[in-house]
Amino acid sequence: MGDAPTPPGDLGTEADGGVRTYTVRLELVDEPGELLDALTPIAENGGNLMSIHHERGNITPRGHIPVEVDLGCPPDRFDDIVAALRETGINVIQAGAERYGEEISVVLVGHLIETDLSDTLLAIEDETSAAVLDLSLSAPQGTGDTSSARLRLAIDSGRSEAVFDTIRSVSEEKDLTVVEPLLGGDA
Amino acid sequence: MRLAILGAGDVGRSVADLAGEYGHEVVALADSTNAVIDADGIDVEGALQRKRSDEPVGVDDPDDVFDIEYDVLVEATPTTLGDAEPGFSHVERALEADRHVVLANKGPVAERYEEMRALEADSEGSVRFEATVGGAIPALSTVEDCMPENVTAVRGVLNGTANFILTRMAAEGLDYEHVLAEAQDLGVAEADPTFDVDGTDAALKFVILANVLSDGGFALEDASVEGIQNIPGSALNLAAEDGRTIRLIGEATREGVRVGPRLVPENGPLAVTGTRNIIQIETHNAGSLHSSGRGAGGPETATAVLSDVNRLADR
Numbered sequence: 097m098g099d100a101p102t103p104p105g106d107l108g109t110e111a112d113g114g115v116r117t118y119t120v121r122l123e124l125v126d127e128p129g130e131l132l133d134a135l136t137p138i139a140e141n142g143g144n145l146m147s148i149h150h151e152r153g154n155i156t157p158r159g160h161i162p163v164e165v166d167l168g169c170p171p172d173r174f175d176d177i178v179a180a181l182r183e184t185g186i187n188v189i190q191a192g193a194e195r196y197g198e199e200i201s202v203v204l205v206g207h208l209i210e211t212d213l214s215d216t217l218l219a220i221e222d223e224t225s226a227a228v229l230d231l232s233l234s235a236p237q238g239t240g241d242t243s244s245a246r247l248r249l250a251i252d253s254g255r256s257e258a259v260f261d262t263i264r265s266v267s268e269e270k271d272l273t274v275v276e277p278l279l280g281g282d283a
Numbered sequence: 284m285r286l287a288i289l290g291a292g293d294v295g296r297s298v299a300d301l302a303g304e305y306g307h308e309v310v311a312l313a314d315s316t317n318a319v320i321d322a323d324g325i326d327v328e329g330a331l332q333r334k335r336s337d338e339p340v341g342v343d344d345p346d347d348v349f350d351i352e353y354d355v356l357v358e359a360t361p362t363t364l365g366d367a368e369p370g371f372s373h374v375e376r377a378l379e380a381d382r383h384v385v386l387a388n389k390g391p392v393a394e395r396y397e398e399m400r401a402l403e404a405d406s407e408g409s410v411r412f413e414a415t416v417g418g419a420i421p422a423l424s425t426v427e428d429c430m431p432e433n434v435t436a437v438r439g440v441l442n443g444t445a446n447f448i449l450t451r452m453a454a455e456g457l458d459y460e461h462v463l464a465e466a467q468d469l470g471v472a473e474a475d476p477t478f479d480v481d482g483t484d485a486a487l488k489f490v491i492l493a494n495v496l497s498d499g500g501f502a503l504e505d506a507s508v509e510g511i512q513n514i515p516g517s518a519l520n521l522a523a524e525d526g527r528t529i530r531l532i533g534e535a536t537r538e539g540v541r542v543g544p545r546l547v548p549e550n551g552p553l554a555v556t557g558t559r560n561i562i563q564i565e566t567h568n569a570g571s572l573h574s575s576g577r578g579a580g581g582p583e584t585a586t587a588v589l590s591d592v593n594r595l596a597d598r
Contacts, residue, residue, distance in 0.1 A: 244517040
C-alpha cells in the first residue's frame with residue numbers, strides 16, 4: 097500500500113514524502129499589504145512558506161520591489177500556486193528554473209490549422225527566448241477557414257522586440273495576421 | 284479676420300456657418316466649379332441654402348478668390364494623395380501673396396511638408412493645420428504647447444469608422460463584413476470605406492504628427508500601415524478573454540509611423556468606443572496626456588479651423 101502510485105492532486109497522500117522546494121521570484125508594487133496579498137495564494141494552495149527574501153533596497157527596471165520566496169509543496173501543486181499568484185495580479189518573474197521578465201499576449205489570425213499551428217508555436221519558442229504559457233484557439237467557421245489564436249507568452253525583460261520580429265517573420269511566411277500588444281506609454 | 288474658404292463640403296460649409304460666431308467674416312466660398320465672392324462679406328446663409336438645393340454656390344470663378352483681399356485662406360478641399368493637388372497649389376498661391384493658410388486638407392501636410400514649410404519661410408503668412416488631425420481634439424496645439432522636442436511619441440485612435448466597426452464587432456460578436464454593412468447604413472462608413480478600414484486615413488494623420496515632431500521627413504510611403512479587414516470577430520473574443528480588445532492604433536515617433544490593429548487593455552484609455560477618437564501624447568517631463576473627442580464631422584472640424592484662425596489673429 098505504501099508504494100502505491102499517488103493519485104494526482106491528492107494533497108493528503110502526496111504530502112507524505114512528495115514535497116519539493118521551489119523558489120518563486122515576484123515583483124511587488126511598493127504598497128502596504130502587497131506582500132501579504134502575494135503570500136496568501138501560496139498558503140491557500142497548499143504551499144509551505146520556508147523563507148522570504150524581501151529586497152527592499154533593490155528596485156526592478158519597472159520600479160517594483162523584487163521578492164524571493166522559497167516554498168515547499170508537492171510538484172503537482174506548484175503550477176496551481178503560480179497560477180493563483182498570477183490571478184491575484186502578482187507579476188511572477190521566475191518560477192522554478194524559468195525566469196520571465198514579462199508576460200505578453202498576442203493574437204494571430206489566418207489559416208492557423210492548415211499552416212501547422214504547433215510548428216508556429218515551436219518556431220516562436222525555438223527562435224526566441226519566449227515561452228508559450230497558454231493558447232486559446234477560436235475557429236468558428238471550422239478548422240479549414242480563418243481562425244484566431246491568442247498566445248500568452250513569457251518573455252525575458254527587454255527582449256520583446258526580438259520576439260515580435262520572429263513572430264512577424266513566421267507569420268509572414270504563413271500569411272498570418274499578427275495583432276501585437278501596444279507597448280509603451282500607459283496603454 | 285477675412286476668410287476665403289476653398290471647399291464647400293461638410294467642413295468648408297461649417298466654417299462659413301460658424302465664422303461669424305467666432306468674430307470672423309467670410310469673403311469667399313468656393314467649390315471646385317463655382318464661387319461666391321464679396322469683399323464686404325458674402326451672404327453665407329444664401330450660399331449654404333443654394334448648396335443645399337444642389338444649385339451652384341455662386342456665380343463667380345473659383346480662381347478669382349486669390350485676387351480679392353482676404354487674411355486667411357481656409358483650405359478645405361478633399362485630401363488627395365501623392366502630389367496633394369490642387370490643395371498644395373492653393374497653399375502656395377496664398378503664401379506667395381503673404382496670406383495665412385489654415386488647412387483642413389491633410390494632403391499638403393502629410394505629403395509635401397518640407398516644401399510647404401519652405402514656402403512659409405519665404406512668406407509673411409503662416410500655415411496652421413489643427414483640423415487635419417483628430418477633428419475637434421486639440422492634438423497639434425497640445426504638441427505645440429508642450430513643445431515638440433519634449434514629446435517622445437504620439438499614439439491613438441484617429442479613425443472613427445474603423446473604431447466603430449471594431450467596437451461593434453467586439454460588443455456583438457459579429458464579423459467584419461456584417462458590421463461594415465451596418466456602419467454604411469448608419470452613414471458612419473462611406474460607400475467606399477477603403478481609406479478608413481485599410482488604415483490610410485489614420486496613417487496620414489500620424490504622418491502629419493511625425494512631421495511636426497521631426498520638422499518634416501515623412502510621407503505616407505514612409506509609414507507601416509495595416510488595416511482591420513482581416514480581423515474576424517473571433518479575434519476580438521479571444522482578446523476579451525484576456526481583458527483586452529483590438530483597436531486600430533497609430534503611433535508617431537521621430538523614428539517612424541506605424542498604424543495597425545493592436546491589443547489594448549479593454550478598460551484602458553485607448554479603448555475608446557464608437558466613432559470617438561483619442562490621442563495620447565507621451566512627454567519627457569509630464570508623463571502621458573490624453574485628449575478624446577469627436578475626430579470628424581463638419582462643425583467639430585470647423586471648430587479646429589476657427590481656433591487656428593483665432594491663434595493667427597492673436598499674433
